[in-house]
Amino acid sequence: MRNIALTLMYDGTAYHGWQVQKRDVTVAETLEKALAHVVGHPVKCTGAGRTDAGVHAERYVANFRTTSSIPCDRIPLAVNTRLPGDIVVTKATQVPEDFNAIGSCQRKEYTYRIYNSRIRNAFLVNRVWFYPKHLDEEVMARAAQHFVGTHDFACVRSVGTETKTTVRTVHYFTITREGDMISCRVCADGFLYNMVRAMVGTCVYASEGKLSPDDIPGLLEGRNRTDAGPTAPPQGLYMTNLWYPVPNLP
Template sequence: MRNIALQLMYVGTAYHGWQVQKTVTTVAETLEKALSTVVCHPVKCTGAGRTDAGVHAETYVANFHTTSSIPCERLPLAVNTRLPDDIVVVRAAEVPDSFNAIGSCLKKEYTYRIYNSRIRNAFFVDRAWFYPKPLDEKVMQAAASQFVGTHDFAAVQSVGTEVQSTVRTIHYFDITRAGDLITCRVCANGFLYNMVRALVGTCVYAAEGKLSPDDIPRLLESRNRTAAGPTVPPGGLYMTRLWYPEDTLGQVVPFR
């Protein structure tokens, strides 16, 4: 039995997230069906994270076990011919049996994009959050910097998946602007349910003057979700980088 890791990308607009669900179409279900026709047996994929409905991935990693002897270099093309255009397998690699796409992941980066202009842009529909009020990215960065480090992030977690601990470590949270596009990049050792979208919403609140960046340490200490900013829409969120041990996939990390 071989353990195969896949690097893929997808546009999440048409899907109800990664995770297989009973009544709606998901990325994992679509990928598993395509893989099954290629390797000629049922396939169960383990993904790097549970992206929500409408969220995208510029880089995503999944692994599955197979008895097929198809060479890894042939798998992407074979699978892609059976996938819709909005899901693409970029490459495949045989990995140790102990490799698990989520359990072996060291840290992740998500990117959130805001189209900040008085007039919306049709090409960013479901690809960036259209926000017509002026936003000061410097104030947003001042707020974002307060989240860096190891903290209890219960205040920016939506009700959802149960977790043993709400403590996470954010390695960086950088907010930049290029014209009308504001890019928010955040990297952590793990994320809580809707955490990135709530982090961005809180930075937007700061830019609107609804809270001060200096309020954020007290906000985190309160563990009160209602004290933080809103959960921003999913269409602007992308998984963009994943880090794994270098010896696991036989090449340098991160995936990007």
């Protein structure tokens, strides 16, 4: 039995997130069906994390086990012929038996994109948060820096998946502008449900003057979700990088 790690990308617009669900079409379900045709037996994929409906991944990792002897370099070509165009497997790597796409992941990076213009862009529909009111990216960046470090992030967590602790370590949170596009890039050892989107919403609140960047340490200490900013919409969020202690993986 081989353990195979897949590197893939997907546009999440048409899917109800990564995780297999009873009624809704998901990325995992679609991938598992395509893989089953290729390897000749049912497949169960373990993903690097749950992404919500409408969230995208420029880089994502999932692993599955197979008795098939198909070479790894042939798996992407074979499975992509059975996948819709919005999901693409870019690489397959044989990994140790104990490798697990979520459990072995050391760090994750998400990028949230805001199209900050008075006029929307037709080619960015479902791929950014269109925000017509001008945002000050420097104020947002000052707010973002207060999230860096090891904190209790309960104030930017939505009710959802249960977790043992709401303490996480954010390695960096940068906010930059290029033309009308604002990119919010955040890396951590793990994320709570809607954590990135709530952090972005809080930085937007800071730009609008609804709170000060210097208020954020107090928000973190208070642990009250209603004190922080809103949860930004899902379509602007992308998983962009992952770190593993395995050669040849992202």
